[in-house]
Amino acid sequence: MLTKTHLLTPGPTPLPERVRLVMARDMVHHRTPAFASLMREVQAGLQVLFDTDQVILPLASSGTGAMAAAVCSLFQPGEKVLVVEGGKFGERWTKICRVHGVVPVILSVPWGQAVSPAAVAEALDRDADISGVLIQHAETSTGVQHPLEAVATVTRTRPVLLVADGVSAVSITPCPMNRWGIDCLLTGSQKGLMLPPGLALISLSPRAWSKAETIPVRNFYFDLLKERSFCLRGESAFTLPVGLVAGLAESLRMFGEIGLPAIHRKQWALTMLVRAGVSALGLDLFVREHFAWGVTSILLPGGIDSGPLLARAAERYGVVMAAGQDAYKERMIRIGHMGWLDYSDLLAGLHALAGSFIFCGGYLGAGNYLEQALDAYWTALDEGPPAA
Numbered sequence: 001m002l003t004k005t006h007l008l009t010p011g012p013t014p015l016p017e018r019v020r021l022v023m024a025r026d027m028v029h030h031r032t033p034a035f036a037s038l039m040r041e042v043q044a045g046l047q048v049l050f051d052t053d054q055v056i057l058p059l060a061s062s063g064t065g066a067m068a069a070a071v072c073s074l075f076q077p078g079e080k081v082l083v084v085e086g087g088k089f090g091e092r093w094t095k096i097c098r099v100h101g102v103v104p105v106i107l108s109v110p111w112g113q114a115v116s117p118a119a120v121a122e123a124l125d126r127d128a129d130i131s132g133v134l135i136q137h138a139e140t141s142t143g144v145q146h147p148l149e150a151v152a153t154v155t156r157t158r159p160v161l162l163v164a165d166g167v168s169a170v171s172i173t174p175c176p177m178n179r180w181g182i183d184c185l186l187t188g189s190q191k192g193l194m195l196p197p198g199l200a201l202i203s204l205s206p207r208a209w210s211k212a213e214t215i216p217v218r219n220f221y222f223d224l225l226k227e228r229s230f231c232l233r234g235e236s237a238f239t240l241p242v243g244l245v246a247g248l249a250e251s252l253r254m255f256g257e258i259g260l261p262a263i264h265r266k267q268w269a270l271t272m273l274v275r276a277g278v279s280a281l282g283l284d285l286f287v288r289e290h291f292a293w294g295v296t297s298i299l300l301p302g303g304i305d306s307g308p309l310l311a312r313a314a315e316r317y318g319v320v321m322a323a324g325q326d327a328y329k330e331r332m333i334r335i336g337h338m339g340w341l342d343y344s345d346l347l348a349g350l351h352a353l354a355g356s357f358i359f360c361g362g363y364l365g366a367g368n369y370l371e372q373a374l375d376a377y378w379t380a381l382d383e384g385p386p387a388a
């Protein structure tokens with residue numbers, strides 16, 4: 001290999017050496033005082049990350065496991081929930097609901113656009129039987145960030161639980177449970193948390209716990225009430241991926257050292273870097289407003305397919321990026337910028353994008369896209385994200 005691999009996919013993401021070394025250690029038994037103290041440390045770090053004083057339950061699953069756990073722990077068969085469907089992961093909420101007999105009322109949003117909080121309010125006013133809103137904070141399939149804080153102002157004054165899939169948002173962009181009034185926030189290990197796949201995390205607000213306490217158990221494995229009782233004494237109902245929990249403790253230590261606002265600021269600056277570079281190349285950003293801070297989606301012009309472009313980027317430049325999904329599979333490139341990476345990885349990414357685009361027959365005008373990207377990065381890092 002002539003180059004390092006630059007993993008610029010929206011999950012899994014690159015890992016820091018510190019985390020990898022911790023995960024290389026021998027096993028700790030999961031019902032010992034040593035593991036209980038690790039769990040307590042992890043809880044404290046996660047409470048800062050989630051902005052809650054409730055427990056954050058680790059589950060041995062990918063992120064989708066936590067989505068399923070949320071649906072069957074918070075809603076009964078026959079209950080109606082509003083699903084914001086603006087991409088692949090919104091559609092996943094709908095599918096999970098149907099499997100569990102929960103009735104999805106779909107609020108459809110065109111791919112590439114964010115939901116309007118007023119549309120959420122209207123849908124809830126139209127049907128008083130709706131008892132939850134299921135949404136993504138960042139819809140990774142399109143690169144959109146839904147206005148979760150504004151949606152929370154709609155739900156928190158109503159008897160409606162706000163359930164947010166924060167898989168590509170937690171530790172990437174602000175999503176404070178308490179401050180905004182999110183009732184259920186969940187994430188997975190392989191996106192912003194700088195860990196391998198395999199661990200999901202989920203937390204409920206006090207009012208979501210009150211609701212959960214009234215719901216008969218419908219899933220033996222994903223039983224959040226049972227998990228809560230174990231978690232409160234530093235255990236889990238079943239065997240956790242011990243190595244991932246140890247890795248999580250280390251990544252949370254790193255977050256603690258850097259500080260959450262600085263991490264969000266860096267994510268914002270990386271987003272500005274990619275967006276400026278892509279625009280300077282004359283390529284089309286798929287999302288104009290309300291873009292995510294961990295993934296950027298680019299529309300390719302007709303005649304250039306994502307498949308050969310991505311293959312060239314990986315082979316020649318060592319840069320691994322992702323295609324679009326469904327109707328956008330061939331027409332879109334998604335550059336992930338979450339996990340343990342920095343501006344240098346993304347400069348390599350832009351360079352690979354430009355070179356592979358030309359290799360595939362595309363025409364590019366701009367010569368100074370790397371300078372423009374760097375300018376945007378340092379300016380954004382100094383100025384920080386716009387105040388919400």
Ligand SMILES: *Cc1c(COP(=O)(O)O)cnc(C)c1O
Nearest residue numbers: 062063064089138140167168188
């Ligand atoms: C990655 C992701 C998931 C979870 O996918 P898994 O493969 O189950 O980990 C869920 N929602 C969003 C928004 C994601 O980006």
